[in-house]
Structure formats: C-alpha cells, structure tokens
Amino acid sequence: MSRILIVEDEQHLAGGLRFNLEAEGYTVDVAETGEAGLELVLASSPPIDVVVLDVMLPGIDGFTVVSEMRRAGHFIPTLMLTARGHADDVLKGFAAGADDYLTKPFELPILIARIRGLLRRREWLAASSWNTAPAEAPDTFAFGDKSVHFDVLELRVRQQVFPLTLMEANVLRYLIQHEGKPVSRKAMLEDVWGLHEDTDTRAIDNFIVRLRRYIEDDPSRPRHLLTVRGVGYRFLASPDPSR
Ligand code: CA
Numbered sequence: 001m002s003r004i005l006i007v008e009d010e011q012h013l014a015g016g017l018r019f020n021l022e023a024e025g026y027t028v029d030v031a032e033t034g035e036a037g038l039e040l041v042l043a044s045s046p047p048i049d050v051v052v053l054d055v056m057l058p059g060i061d062g063f064t065v066v067s068e069m070r071r072a073g074h075f076i077p078t079l080m081l082t083a084r085g086h087a088d089d090v091l092k093g094f095a096a097g098a099d100d101y102l103t104k105p106f107e108l109p110i111l112i113a114r115i116r117g118l119l120r121r122r123e124w125l126a127a128s129s130w131n132t133a134p135a136e137a138p139d140t141f142a143f144g145d146k147s148v149h150f151d152v153l154e155l156r157v158r159q160q161v162f163p164l165t166l167m168e169a170n171v172l173r174y175l176i177q178h179e180g181k182p183v184s185r186k187a188m189l190e191d192v193w194g195l196h197e198d199t200d201t202r203a204i205d206n207f208i209v210r211l212r213r214y215i216e217d218d219p220s221r222p223r224h225l226l227t228v229r230g231v232g233y234r235f236l237a238s239p240d241p242s243r
Pocket of ligand 1: 008009010054055056057
C-alpha cells in the first residue's frame with residue numbers, strides 16, 4: 001500500500017485530499033507545516049512513497065522542505081502545489097528538487113493521475129534494476145569516466161557521487177535511450193512527464209542545466225548534453241574529440 005504525505009496548511013483542502021486519497025486506497029499522512037512534514041519524511045516507517053507539497057506554508061516554505069529533503073538524502077518523488085500565474089515558482093520548485101508540479105486550484109482526478117505517474121515511474125526504475133525488457137536502457141550506463149546508476153538514483157563522476165531526483169534520472173534515461181539523436185522538448189514532455197499541457201517547457205531546460213553541472217567538465221561548453229537549436233537536446237556518450 002503506497003503511503004502519501006500531504007504537506008498543506010489549508011485544513012479544508014488537506015482534509016478533502018486525505019478523504020479522497022484514502023478512498024483510492026492510499027495511506028495518507030497530513031502535515032500542516034513544512035517543519036512537521038520534514039519530520040515525518042525523516043522519521044516515517046514504513047517510508048513515504050510520494051510527497052504532495054504546498055509552496056506557501058507557515059514557517060519554512062515548500063521549496064525549503066524539498067531542498068532539505070534532498071540534502072538529507074531523501075529522494076522521495078515530490079509533487080509541488082504552486083499558485084496559478086507564478087511560473088517562477090515552478091522553476092524554483094524543480095531547482096529545489098521537485099519531480100512534478102500542479103497549479104492550484106486543480107482537479108482531483110488530475111492530482112490522482114499525477115500521483116499514480118510518480119509511483120509508476122518509481123516502480124519502473126525499481127523494476128529496471130532487475131534488467132527486465134532488453135529494449136530498455138540498462139540500469140547502469142557508463143560513458144567516459146561517468147556512470148549513471150538508475151537503480152540507486154546516482155550519478156558517479158570519478159570519486160564523486162551525485163544523488164539524482166527521480167525526474168532527473170528519468171530525463172537522463174530518456175536522453176540515453178535516444179543516444180545520438182535530437183530529442184525535442186515536446187517529446188520529452190510527452191514521454192517523460194506524460195504530457196502535461198500546463199507544463200512549461202523551460203522546466204526541461206532547467207533539468208538540462210542541472211544535469212550538465214553533474215556530467216560536463218565545463219557546463220558552459222557541453223560535450224555530452226548538446227543543445228539542438230530550435231529542437232531540444234541530444235546526448236552523446238562519446239563526443240567527437242576534435243570538437
Ligand atoms: Ca498554503
């Protein structure tokens with residue numbers, strides 16, 4: 001049974017979410033402040049599977065909660081609830097380590113679909129560590145002196161280990177699966193995010209910036225994660241040494 005933590009100070013909304021998610025068969029915890037939410041994430045047994053996190057909270061805000069979670073080594077899939085018309089919040093949320101977002105007010109079936117999506121992607125990553133379908137990228141992918149370990153959500157560069165969020169790992173896996181070919185932002189939105197029409201394509205650029213920081217020796221002159229002007233991106237495992 002999947003366990004969901006809702007961090008939301010609007011009691012009416014939190015109560016409604018709890019009722020409906022429990023009706024869907026989930027175990028639900030509610031925290032009314034970011035501090036209480038963090039405590040639950042750090043102490044929960046069995047662990048929490050998905051966090052639904054409001055941005056505007058009394059005390060520390062949602063951005064701080066997700067970045068503190070990541071800093072403490074908790075890479076639980078996290079969906080942020082942002083206010084409509086605050087595009088900056090979306091980018092800030094992804095930068096802090098969120099995996100997905102939904103704009104308030106939202107339709108309940110959409111939230112449930114997003115939660116299912118996060119749980120499914122998590123299972124997909126877990127399943128891939130057993131090396132299931134041969135068409136899928138392997139659970140570990142090595143290029144140059146770097147390797148991506150999808151099963152434990154880590155990117156290893158020489159002696160350094162970078163923990164990845166679920167969404168970072170999914171973006172990287174998608175690019176690796178299309179190695180050498182240009183991949184459009186639209187295709188990434190559809191295939192990695194599951195076509196969220198309200199998702200800003202700039203969110204993808206933000207992921208690429210972060211991934212470049214991990215995998216490029218000089219992120220301002222990328223050799224693995226190339227920009228394809230007017231299209232999107234292209235991943236090269238073995239860049240042309242003459243370039
Ligand atoms: Ca709030």
